[in-house]
Amino acid sequence: MGSLFRAFVLIVLISVPLVPARSASDPGEFVSEFAEKAISLVSDKDLSTEERREQFADLVQTYFDMPGIGRFLLGRYWRTASDAEQDAYLKAFTENIVYTYARRFNEYDGQKLTIDGVREDGRFDIVSSRIVDPASPQEYRLDWRVIDEEGGFKVVDIVIEGVSMSVTQRQEYASVIQSNGGRVQALIDALNRQMSGIRASGG
């Protein structure tokens, strides 16, 4: 019995570092944990662009509810998509997000994230924060919509100065699908085309 318990403890200990997102006890702490990790990743000059992007992709997968966001962005078209389309879409969308943000990494210049507070919003928690730039008095408001899922917090949306990233992309995707006769495949093609454009320009 004793050794069984020890083995159990061992398994738990081993598996804990694999899911760092589950350690934060409140949403504000969770967001600031993500910000710290993202900043240290961006500031690490030893990493190549590709390595940095890969690590960022892992970070995003850990802290953001990517499949949930992906499905949300597709709205009512999610149900009309085939299994293969859903998979292809989720893959293209995740890649798109990672590349979109990774492109901006070289703009990083010592900005910090200050957490201002947390408020409840239905099933969600909204963490309000500010991006503070030591070199300029200009600040940007950033709200994080966080859901408390089984097994930990996940970010589902970022709102920059009142503009929601998820809502923006949802409207954009809907527009692409609508102007192509409701075909989800048209969106997947557009995402992949755009990705190859970004890759060709050196990412």
Place this chain on the structure above:
Amino acid sequence: MRRVAIGSTLALFLLAGCASQGEREEGAVYDPIEPANRLVFAFNDAVDTMVLQPTAFVYKEVVPAGVREVVRNFLDWLSSPVYIANSALQGDLEGLEHNASRFVANAPMFGLVDNATGLGLERRPEDFGQTLAVWGADSGPYLVLPLLGPSNVRDTAGLVADQFMDPLNYLGNEDERERYMIARRVVGAVSLRAEFFDQINDLKATSVDYYARVRTIYQQRREALIRNNTPPAVGAPSSSGEFDEYRPSNAPIEQSGRRSAD
């Protein structure tokens, strides 16, 4: 002023000639004249690529950051009377005090230096489009104005009204006024494009439908400004109605089993 009038007349004319679109999704922007808007948008985008972007690039590279900030401060300070008038019209006493204090605090340096922000008085732009919204006006159809960019019927009306609120538009003769107004718009556009140079280029490069992206960003940003950046009303189940339907995935396991969950 003439340009605004032409823009809105054209838009209203096109509006009258277009049939309405089908169903609208939750949170979607009302855009009944989308084809015409897309045309104007493409024209504006071409002007951006060929004229505004190169000008802003040179401006950004040649003019030191400190001077560019002075330009931004001054342009904002010039709009103070409009901010103050609109705060008053909105019955927003706190905003009125805020903008009046900003105006006074920055007046000794003619608005070139923004000391007010350091004193906790951040920029707080108010315009008649926002005032109309506070009075209960609906945004009306989305419009893309030639050269002036994204707008809607309410904000276009506001743009015209704001011209009448600006004391600087009553100085000099008509010719001088016209030139001054155009100069201010052009400098404003270059300054803004330079400030958000990489961000705007990124917005364009990473979009699959640039027009649709700008359209929703415009609406969301306007709504935030109308609320003066305060969170949406409490009491709603979820501030953005769209998130009511959000279904979290339980990450990796979800991948294979999601269809049966529908």
